[in-house]
Amino acid sequence: MDEQIPIPIPDGDSRVFWEGAAQHKLLIQHCNACQHFIFYPRSLCPNCFSDTLSWVEAAGTGTIYSYTVVHQAYGVFARQVPFVVALVELGEGVRMMTRITGSPPETVRIGAPVRVVFEQVSEGLTLPYFELA
Numbered sequence: 001m002d003e004q005i006p007i008p009i010p011d012g013d014s015r016v017f018w019e020g021a022a023q024h025k026l027l028i029q030h031c032n033a034c035q036h037f038i039f040y041p042r043s044l045c046p047n048c049f050s051d052t053l054s055w056v057e058a059a060g061t062g063t064i065y066s067y068t069v070v071h072q073a074y075g076v077f078a079r080q081v082p083f084v085v086a087l088v089e090l091g092e093g094v095r096m097m098t099r100i101t102g103s104p105p106e107t108v109r110i111g112a113p114v115r116v117v118f119e120q121v122s123e124g125l126t127l128p129y130f131e132l133a
Contacts, residue, residue: 005076005121014041016055021126024118026058028094039094060116061133062090069105084108088130102131 010018020027029038033050037058044051067086070077077083084100086108100108101117113133120126 005125007122007125013043017041020055020057021118021128024126026060026116026128027055028058028090028092029053030056037090037092037094039090039096058116059091062088062096062114062130064100064108064110064112064114065089065095066110067100067108069108086114086130088114096128099127099129100131101129107132 008014008018017027029041030036030053031038031045031048031050032052032054034045034048036045036047037056038045038047038053043053045053065087067084069082069084071082073081073083082105084105086098086100087095088098089095100114101119114130115133116128117131118126119129
């Protein structure tokens with residue numbers, strides 16, 4: 001049996017995010033009350049607790065806030081080592097945990113500019129990854 005990447009289960013808060021990713025759009029939430037951008041998807045603004053949230057397309061650019069290089073993994077991920085998992089700060093101010101692809105791990109640096117790319121990792125699942133800009 002071929003191992004498959006774990007598939008997230010979209011819920012009422014995250015469904016729009018996953019639908020956007022399938023269309024190669026990086027969607028984040030915006031609070032209409034306090035004007036803050038929000039990620040990860042949720043039903044209330046963590047800043048003002050308003051429920052008047054809307055979805056907007058992020059520019060898809062940012063910088064690496066922090067990262068780690070994974071050298072040991074299990075299951076389906078074992079075949080992919082080494083890989084970089086990073087916390088990317090988007091231009092909109094939110095941070096997103098993601099992968100950095102397209103560059104050797106030793107070229108990744110904190111503060112490096114990145115841009116979103118989308119990869120269909122299985123049927124029905126497209127993930128937003130980032131690459132060095």
